[in-house]
Amino acid sequence: MPISGLCxxxxxxxxxxxxxxxxxxxxxxSLSCGGSDxxxxxxxxxxxxxAPLEEMDAPASVFIFSSVDCPVSNRYAPEVKRLKAEFAxxxxxxxxxxxxxxxxxxxxxxxxxxxxxxFDALRDPEHRLxxxxxxxxTPEAAVFTSDNLLAYRGRIDDRQVDFGKVRPRxxxxxLEEALQLVLAGESFTPRFTTAVGCxxxxxxx
Amino acid sequence: xxxxxxxxxHRPGESGPFPLLTYDDVRRRAELVQTVTQSRYMPPWLxxxxxxxxxxxxxxxxxxxxxxxxxxxxxxxxxDPADLPPLPExxxxxxLGEPDLVIRMPEPFELPSGGEDVFRNFAIPIPVSxxxxxxxxxxxxxxxxxxxxxxxxxxxxxxxxxxxAEEPGPxxxxxxxxxxxxxxxxxxxxxxxxxxxxxRPDDMAWELSPGTDLVLEMHMLPTGxxxxxxxxxxxxxTAAKPSRTPFILRxxxxxxxxxxxxxxxxxxxxxxxxxxxxxxxxxxHAHYLGQQxxxxxxxxxxxxxxxxxxERWDFDWQDEYRYAKPPVLPRGTVIEMRFTYDNSTGNAxxxxxxxxxxxxxxxxxxxxxxxxxxxxxxxxxxxxxxSRDFGRKxxxxxxxxxxxxxxxxxxxxxxxxxxxxxxxxxxDTGKAVPFFRRALAIKPNYPYAHYNLGxxxxxxxxxxxxxxxxxxxxxxxxxxxxxxxNLAIALFARGDVPAAMRHFKEAVAADKNNPEAHNNLGIxxxxxxxxxxxxxxxxxxxRLAPEYAEAHNNLxxxxxxxxxxxxxxxxxxxxxxxxPDYADARRNLALxxxxxxxxx
Numbered sequence: 001m002p003i004s005g006l007c008x009x010x011x012x013x014x015x016x017x018x019x020x021x022x023x024x025x026x027x028x029x030s031l032s033c034g035g036s037d038x039x040x041x042x043x044x045x046x047x048x049x050x051a052p053l054e055e056m057d058a059p060a061s062v063f064i065f066s067s068v069d070c071p072v073s074n075r076y077a078p079e080v081k082r083l084k085a086e087f088a089x090x091x092x093x094x095x096x097x098x099x100x101x102x103x104x105x106x107x108x109x110x111x112x113x114x115x116x117x118x119f120d121a122l123r124d125p126e127h128r129l130x131x132x133x134x135x136x137x138t139p140e141a142a143v144f145t146s147d148n149l150l151a152y153r154g155r156i157d158d159r160q161v162d163f164g165k166v167r168p169r170x171x172x173x174x175l176e177e178a179l180q181l182v183l184a185g186e187s188f189t190p191r192f193t194t195a196v197g198c199x200x201x202x203x204x205x
Numbered sequence: 206x207x208x209x210x211x212x213x214x215h216r217p218g219e220s221g222p223f224p225l226l227t228y229d230d231v232r233r234r235a236e237l238v239q240t241v242t243q244s245r246y247m248p249p250w251l252x253x254x255x256x257x258x259x260x261x262x263x264x265x266x267x268x269x270x271x272x273x274x275x276x277x278x279x280x281x282x283x284x285d286p287a288d289l290p291p292l293p294e295x296x297x298x299x300x301l302g303e304p305d306l307v308i309r310m311p312e313p314f315e316l317p318s319g320g321e322d323v324f325r326n327f328a329i330p331i332p333v334s335x336x337x338x339x340x341x342x343x344x345x346x347x348x349x350x351x352x353x354x355x356x357x358x359x360x361x362x363x364x365x366x367x368x369x370a371e372e373p374g375p376x377x378x379x380x381x382x383x384x385x386x387x388x389x390x391x392x393x394x395x396x397x398x399x400x401x402x403x404x405r406p407d408d409m410a411w412e413l414s415p416g417t418d419l420v421l422e423m424h425m426l427p428t429g430x431x432x433x434x435x436x437x438x439x440x441x442x443t444a445a446k447p448s449r450t451p452f453i454l455r456x457x458x459x460x461x462x463x464x465x466x467x468x469x470x471x472x473x474x475x476x477x478x479x480x481x482x483x484x485x486x487x488x489x490h491a492h493y494l495g496q497q498x499x500x501x502x503x504x505x506x507x508x509x510x511x512x513x514x515x516e517r518w519d520f521d522w523q524d525e526y527r528y529a530k531p532p533v534l535p536r537g538t539v540i541e542m543r544f545t546y547d548n549s550t551g552n553a554x555x556x557x558x559x560x561x562x563x564x565x566x567x568x569x570x571x572x573x574x575x576x577x578x579x580x581x582x583x584x585x586x587x588x589x590x591x592s593r594d595f596g597r598k599x600x601x602x603x604x605x606x607x608x609x610x611x612x613x614x615x616x617x618x619x620x621x622x623x624x625x626x627x628x629x630x631x632x633d634t635g636k637a638v639p640f641f642r643r644a645l646a647i648k649p650n651y652p653y654a655h656y657n658l659g660x661x662x663x664x665x666x667x668x669x670x671x672x673x674x675x676x677x678x679x680x681x682x683x684x685x686x687x688x689x690x691n692l693a694i695a696l697f698a699r700g701d702v703p704a705a706m707r708h709f710k711e712a713v714a715a716d717k718n719n720p721e722a723h724n725n726l727g728i729x730x731x732x733x734x735x736x737x738x739x740x741x742x743x744x745x746x747x748r749l750a751p752e753y754a755e756a757h758n759n760l761x762x763x764x765x766x767x768x769x770x771x772x773x774x775x776x777x778x779x780x781x782x783x784x785p786d787y788a789d790a791r792r793n794l795a796l797x798x799x800x801x802x803x804x805x
Contacts, residue, residue, distance in 0.1 A: 069222060069223040070223075071222035071350075071428065073429075074222075074428055074429035074430070075319070075426070075428060075429045077318065077319070077429030077430060078318050078319025078427075102233055114430050115429050116318070162244070162553075163240065163244060163246040163247075164246045164519060165553055165554060166553075167553050167558075168322075168493075168554070168556050169321065169558075171558055198234070199234070199237050201232075201234065202233065
């Protein structure tokens with residue numbers, strides 16, 4: 001059952017959602033939105049405004065919050081590229097989002113080149129998407145459905161347990177699982193996990 | 206505070222992933238700075254305060270952490286920029302100045318962009334043609350961001366080069382055996398980010414012999430993009446021959462065997478010091494299952510003196526710790542250690558999920574439990590006594606370790622051979638031989654077991670069998686210098702001089718930096734009357750090892766036979782200076798002096 005009726009700018013997705021029944025969850029989320037729906041406008045590397053959530057026609061849109069000099073997010077580059085290679089064919093659209101205001105378009109272009117990212121990159125210096133998804137660190141992922149519903153926000157996987165504490169291999173591939181669910185169009189509840197990484201700078205909350 | 210504790214690494218070109226040099230650098234990461242200082246992930250420093258007083262402590266105080274917290278809570282204000290102290294001036298390049306010798310990886314290693322951490326060894330020849338006394342070292346990672354830690358060992362066996370050549374690309378992944386590599390006598394060479402190089406007192410240098418290879422073990426972290434690394438080691442020499450040599454003691458277990466799911470596995474060990482020592486350094490080591498570590502001393506009067514505590518071991522930040530004021534431990538002191546391990550899924554860093562049985566080994570998925578102490582005995586007599594006494598304990602520990610390993614890996618011929626070798630060292634030839642035979646039963650052409658059987662046969666008086674084993678070893682490993690050498694000695698003893706000469710020459714060709722090989726060849730050449738050639742070999746032996754008393758005596762004998770009595774007398778005297786109890790040299794010197802007096 002595809003989910004509909006949820007506003008995309010849900011400010012306060014509560015962590016309790018996934019333990020209640022899906023229908024109730026939808027109801028709760030709808031109520032918690034309060035109807036406000038600010039347009040999420042980000043910048044591309046040439047400074048043009050982009051409203052990725054308005055443009056979306058893909059069955060899944062994946063935003064990876066990234067930073068040019070965060071060692072944790074950088075180390076995820078191969079995994080992020082792997083996920084794109086695997087899910088782009090199935091229609092998922094991938095974006096890299098650079099939320100730290102101090103990271104310039106030139107630094108980001110160099111970063112894309114250094115790490116071999118063949119991704120569309122956006123800047124979010126105003127933290128529009130950060131606020132909407134309530135992302136807090138890099139790397140962190142947010143997945144939206146074709147109806148602009150936030151289906152997942154959190155870690156890519158559970159490899160990074162804490163600062164300086166890294167599993168040799170992940171045991172849980174959270175982002176991959178979320179993508180599989182969204183692309184299967186199955187009934188699901190939004191999921192949120194805690195990501196470990198470098199805090200997004202100049203957080204306003 | 207940031208300049209003092211963070212900026213040394215968090216600046217361009219150093220190991221920190223981003224700079225922390227300006228107000229804005231820190232403000233943008235204020236919460237991160239707060240989190241990692243509170244959890245004590247940064248600055249990286251494992252020892253708990255109050256358990257040993259160390260040099261180079263990288264630890265922020267509780268007050269400093271509280272100050273950061275308050276600053277962040279207050280919105281990370283800048284304050285008056287005029288109050289900002291000047292940026293520290295860092296020495297560019299070599300911190301200790303231009304080294305006397307720089308050893309560099311011959312070619313760069315390419316680290317892949319992703320995947321698990323990479324552990325790799327690199328064999329690098331050290332180009333010295335005479336012994337050097339090393340007073341200090343400085344490691345330059347070349348690409349500081351990817352090196353988590355580095356350890357360097359020495360190899361005189363040539364096995365590391367062989368392994369490096371066998372595996373494609375620079376370096377090799379296979380583990381070295383502990384009888385193949387060694388630390389410099391009484392010292393360690395290691396590097397972790399932030400560690401400052403130091404010159405040790407010049408009377409406490411370590412000797413580096415020609416023909417030694419450096420084995421660089423590096424733990425590298427993929428960064429997300431392909432990386433290149435070409436590291437260097439700078440060595441600082443002193444002309445002074447060391448008058449004080451530290452000794453490395455080890456407490457721990459080589460029989461570690463942790464059941465899957467075991468959350469609290471404990472190892473303990475103790476040793477009674479047979480001499481007075483000062484403890485200079487302490488170096489704990491375990492892999493990813495290690496948790497709490499304790500080391501302490503119980504003095505003869507019963508007082509307990511803590512030497513180290515680490516509450517949460519972190520393999521990635523392993524380091525040695527140098528005491529600011531070396532604890533003095535009198536003879537009769539008991540040094541003790543206790544480490545705990547967690548092999549459950551609750552330990553996120555467990556290399557195996559679900560957990561499996563983990564036993565002792567050098568690989569990171571295996572476990573180790575060692576607490577090394579660098580101690581300084583009072584004099585060379587005490588050093589020798591400690592070496593003998595501790596050597597016995599260590600050999601027993603190694604034997605127990607290999608016996609356990611063979612229960613687990615009964616088909617490991619290298620371990621059978623290594624265990625046989627330990628019994629051989631303990632002069633228990635009877636126990637040694639069956640292990641070499643078992644190694645050969647598993648791998649019939651294994652040259653090292655044939656060589657060891659040759660040594661064992663000789664000590665049992667079976668010269669013919671020994672010759673047979675050395676020949677077999679050489680059939681499978683034609684450049685094995687020790688087999689050539691021992692075969693030559695056996696052939697010389699039975700009077701086959703031409704064959705002995707041939708094998709001594711082969712031994713020199715295979716290990717041209719081995720002073721004993723040159724000395725032995727000199728003896729055979731001299732016995733055949735080729736005095737010039739013999740003298741050349743003895744001189745070469747002395748270039749490689751100036752303190753080689755026998756070579757001085759042999760050169761003097763040769764010079765005497767050539768009529769060069771003055772020079773001969775000088776070398777006899779040198780031999781006696783090195784080794785005052787050297788009876789042959791004393792008798793020879795007396796003869797030479799009498800001959801000198803009777804000269805016209």
